[in-house]
Amino acid sequence: xYRILQTGRTGLEALQKKxxxxxxNIANVQTHGYKGMEVQFEDLVYDxxxxxGVPLSQEAREKPIEIGTGSRxxxxxxxxxxxxxxxTTYPYHLAIEGEGFFGVQDANGETYLxxxxxxxxxxxxxxxxxxxNHVIMDTYSPLSQWSKNGIVINEAGVVxxxxxxxxxxxxxxxxxxxxPDKSILISKGDNYFSTENLEVIYTNENINEDWGxxxxxxxxxxxxxxxxxxxxxxxxxxxxxxxxxxxxxxDEMWSMVNQLKR
Numbered sequence: 471x472y473r474i475l476q477t478g479r480t481g482l483e484a485l486q487k488k489x490x491x492x493x494x495n496i497a498n499v500q501t502h503g504y505k506g507m508e509v510q511f512e513d514l515v516y517d518x519x520x521x522x523g524v525p526l527s528q529e530a531r532e533k534p535i536e537i538g539t540g541s542r543x544x545x546x547x548x549x550x551x552x553x554x555x556x557x558t559t560y561p562y563h564l565a566i567e568g569e570g571f572f573g574v575q576d577a578n579g580e581t582y583l584x585x586x587x588x589x590x591x592x593x594x595x596x597x598x599x600x601x602x603n604h605v606i607m608d609t610y611s612p613l614s615q616w617s618k619n620g621i622v623i624n625e626a627g628v629v630x631x632x633x634x635x636x637x638x639x640x641x642x643x644x645x646x647x648x649x650p651d652k653s654i655l656i657s658k659g660d661n662y663f664s665t666e667n668l669e670v671i672y673t674n675e676n677i678n679e680d681w682g683x684x685x686x687x688x689x690x691x692x693x694x695x696x697x698x699x700x701x702x703x704x705x706x707x708x709x710x711x712x713x714x715x716x717x718x719x720x721d722e723m724w725s726m727v728n729q730l731k732r
Contacts, residue, residue, distance in 0.1 A: 474720035480541055481713040484511055485706055487543045492703050495694045502556075503585030503661055504692040505548045506699075512544040550652050553585075553690040561621050562589045562597065565690040568682020570646030571663070573606035573673070574599050581606070582662035583647050583655070583671070585690055591617065597644075601660060609642040616641055625683035645673050646681045 488509040498504040555565045564587035566572070571583035582603070589605055592598045595614030597605040607629070613621060616631025616639070623629050627644035649655060649671055655663040665671060 474716055478713045478717040478720070482710065484541050484543050485710045485713065487546075488706050489703070489710070491546060492699055492706065495699050496696065499692050499694045499696050501586070501661060501692050502588055502689045503553065504694065505550050505585065506692070506694040507546050507548055509546050510544040511541050548652065548655065548657075549693060551693050553693045555685055555688045556691050557688050559687045561687060562591060563587060563687055563689050564589060564623065564644070565685045565688035566646065566682045567685060568680070570648050570681035572644070573647045574603040574662070575606055576603045580664075581671070582658060582664050584661050584663065586661045588689055605644065607642055607644045611641040613641065623684060623686040625685065627684050644684060646684070648672050648681045
């Protein structure tokens, strides 16, 4: 009975973490550039039970009798899949079609990666995200000086301003970032990612790098599939109820034993 309690407890803890992850995904279904998370489970160690005079078939005797001791969360992984591009027509909204990331830098000089391209211009004419952090890019001229006639950003990230006769003048370039293994990315909140070692972050100085193309006037929608998340929530709730019932059954068995009289 104690084993039932212990096994049920581990199941409840694992399922609660999965429910928290699902809730976080649903809460960010409207967050641009958000990548959903998925919980992976694994079994805890198995105990081998000796055969104490119980008759077994030949097939059963060839394999040891094992009893599980529960489960736990093995890992929580990000699903870095492409989100749908939604047109906004705002000239400073950018979306990546591919594997790359935008780079942003806060006031303390910390570098972060993000897929959220909801950018605007600040008072100094620099491209910033919704939290005021500067987008990492090469700027040859303040963008605000060219915003009157229009700013054009091509798929390679080259930023051009239109002069008075409508001719494009290159005024900067936006470079995408990438990492060799996305599993090393650490979530920093606010749709930001970083790594323990910034040296593993690579920049596509060569515009021919196949890290994705930039689309001006678009935003990448969240990769969360709300239908799948709701189904996962129902399945998780049902599994949680089953684990709760196992603990309740063990408690009733303990109660019966305690009430036995000699």
